[in-house]
Amino acid sequence: PGGRIFICELHPSRQYQGRQANFQHGPDTVAxxxxxxxxxxxIxxxxxxxxxxxxxxxxxHQTDQNKxxxxxxxLFEK
Known part of the structure; x- marks a missing residue:
């Protein structure tokens, strides 16, 4: 049987620049x-x-158009 898989990930070009996903938890930034x-x-x-x-x-992001x-x-399909 067939199926689909959707993957959404931090873009590797961001990681090449040393960036990492994070969030705020109170006063702390959690990587x-x-x-x-x-x-x-x-692929x-x-x-x-x-x-x-x-x-x-x-x-x-709308503020990142030149970045x-x-x-x-x-989206992959079988």
């Missing part, structure tokens, strides 16, 4: 542990498992 996954890694791994890329999209994307998303 979320992360690993850099290259865009090709997502190649999906293909090895019989999934085809349907959509690849990069996401910016690296914040997020990247993939």
């Amino acid at each position: 979320i542990p992360a690993f850099t996954h290259h865009i090709s890694e997502f 190649d791994t999906a293909a090895r498992h019989g999934l085809k890329l349907q959509t690849l999209r990069e996401w910016w 690296a994307p914040r997020l990247v998303s993939f």
Whole structure:
């Protein structure tokens, strides 16, 4: 049977720049542990498992239009 998988992840270009996802918890900034996954890694791994890329999209915050994307998303289908 077929199916779909949607993945949305911190864009690797942000990680290449040394940035990391975080959030505020009271007065503290909490960094979320992360690993850099290259865009090709997502696509190649999906293909090895019989999934085809349907959509690849990069996401910016409205104030970041001239900066690296914040997020990247993939929609794969089998």
